[in-house]
Amino acid sequence: MSPSTNASSPPGRQPGPSHGSLTVLQGAALYVGAVLGTGVIALPALAAEVAGPASLVAWLALVVLSAPLAATFAALGARYPDAGGVATYARQAFGPRASAIVGWCFYFAVPAGAPAAAIFAGAYVAAAVGGGEQTVLATSAALLIVVTAANAFGVTISGRMQLILSSLLVALLVTAVAASAPHARAGNLHPFAPHGWLAVVPAAALLVWSFAGWEAITHLAGEFKHPARDLPRASAIAVVVVGVLYLAVALASVLVLGPSAGRLSAPLAELLVRGIGGNIRLLAAGAALLLTLGTMNAYFAGAAKLGAALGRDGALPAWFAAGSLAGDVPRRSLAVICALAAIGTLAVELAGVGPKPLVLLTTGSFVTVYALGCAAALRLLPRGTAAHRCAQCALACVVALCLATGWFLLWPLAMSACALLYLRVSRRRTRDAAVRCDVS
Template identity: 85%
Template sequence: MSASTNTTQRQHGTAHGRLTVLQGAALYVGAVLGTGVIALPALAAKVAGPASLLAWLALVLLSAPLAATFAALGARYPDAGGVATYARQAFGPRASAIVGWCFYFAVPAGTPAAAIFAGAYVAAALGGGEHTVFLTSAALLAIVTLANSLGVTISGKMQVVLSTLLVALLLTAVAASAPHAHAGYLHPFAPHGWLAVVPAAALLVWSFAGWEAITHLAGEFKRPARDLPLASAIAVVVVGALYLAVALASVLVLGPAAGDSAAPLAELLVLGIGGNVRVLAAAAALLLTLGTMNAYFAGAAKLGAALGRDGALPGWLAAGSLAGDVPRRSLAVVSGLSALSMCAVAFAGVGPKPLVLMTTGSFVTVYAIGCAAALRLLPRGTAAHRCAQCSLVCVVALCLATGWFLLWPLCMSGCALLYLRLGRRRANRTAIRCDVP
């Protein structure tokens, strides 16, 4: 390819990056396989007993069409805007701005919450109370900011290492504890009734969020049309298998005590290889959280640059929106807002729960608009279009379960529309001044 051709591609945003399938799959795994794997198997078992395994299986199966929907959109429209770009193509700039604001400003709320969660595990292992919690959180924030400031290729390589360690840790926990499994723990299978599977599934829904995060990096893949769906498919299999394996081991090894465990994953490791349960839980929490934060920071930084390019955020954020470029300005905003959120939680003493609730409400909104856009953009009658139909039904149910926590994305939507309106007024005033002789 000639230099002039490459320049033309970059000017139109059609050049692609150097992200490999393996790095993309690792980013997916990091985004989806969150800290919930540490505690949620126990919470679900407490609600539904061994029947909670059905809830895990149902969500693994339901996450596949959602992942396929966003992967198909990313392959078709490989742009840093991700879901915001799909919304623009389907419904126009207003819908794009709403999606962009909901995702972009959810990350500075969600990632500090995850960091604080990991910090709590470190504090339980090493002591130090809240000082250890927030020092750990600050260190995690600094690490992911530095990694992403060096470019998505570096953060992608770091993600491969993190995901490999994480997969090894989970497989070790399952395999090492397997000799202690008892099939008798499966009886009674549904001690709280079959309907208990529904609330158990509601608890587990948040473990499967993240399939939309990597769409913002679609243009960074070497061959987006092939690599993105392949990376997504690999991640679906890996995440689904790991979730089911840990959940099954928790039920078969820990038995009725699984529902009372604060960290079933760590207890599986202790039974299998020995050691200090709190230290092992802290190690798992750090790996899970670092991977999740890295993936979301990478996606949000690219999205912010795309929103600046498209006029949905200030234009000075646009630097780095092209494939291969590093969106350092947008990254600095995400990192700075994340630090502010962390400080607010520390000074208010309210814990990370408010941040989690705001984040989940925002992501549900992004999913809903993204799936609706997919129904308009993907060819009818194709497997991808059928996946979008299935996904939209599931997301609507998820919206109903979210309830009043949708107020935060509603507020963000209002702010996005107001920003667009003010931007148009500024543009009109500028045009009038230019026309005056």
């Protein structure tokens, strides 16, 4: 067990030097890919449907929250560069039970969220080339295969691919916003809150999906060349890029598309149509694929490392532990994530329930991870520092998000119960095995 995950280690203890290969730009690209992903594909329309133009308030609030939240997790990642990420911080602060809860909530949220993300992209492809649900399913399967294969060759390849993908999608979003800007109408802001100001709360609960990701790259902190220096820099770059682009796309959706924004399943495609004209559904489908591929790539990389760390620390079976060290590839954990995501995709398609419940279930898990991570930061980060003050602010905001998520918190509560039950059964088996050895 590494020092960063040893519960008996003093909170201020620094782990040994890293031998990773991720650069600042690659790390920022992974951050951007983790956060700036499927949110811009469908959620501007869903949020506008719930709150109208007032959904812009929810977008702005979550952009503002991103700064202290990203700073908190970057400070923790720089101090404890370990594959366990938030699970490591919870162990340091509260012990192995809290670590297992965080690990299970995050690890099993990724296979639940991946089908929703893939279905969003598949819908864009189906709109461009036809084929209906068969095209959606085929696209989802292709995304799972590509992301799994990329990460199976190691995080260095994933980081380079992410840098290219993030650059392309940023350029595409800037083009969509700039091209559609001449069609913006201030009159589309009225009425600003057609469903009342309280509608901003459920809109914010939906938009948590768009901003989940600030904790994901902490699992790859040990892969940076210089975690203490590079991780905060990568985080700061990503906060600025993500904040500007999200607000620009959300504002363009309201000002350009007007009341129809809430009825569109592909607002980004419509912005491109308004700004450029012609039949550009294939371009919109390409954008959806890039965004989804970037998000899934970052989350698969982080979650696979987390699963290996949980296996190493006894929160999952020891079979998962292969690949937990910096530089190693956690292929076993990655294979489990891919298999569960494939099962989830098939289940959603067969049941015909759509991706929205999966979005809310996933965000329920993420806000739970955020809450425990920020609480751990209050115990681990030096008091009186800027990082500690950021953690205080972030925790207050995350508690509000937990309340907005509502009954979808039942999913992370169920995962928490499963994690504690596994620990209890595992320890009982260990004690029984020790007793048998003593008897023999």
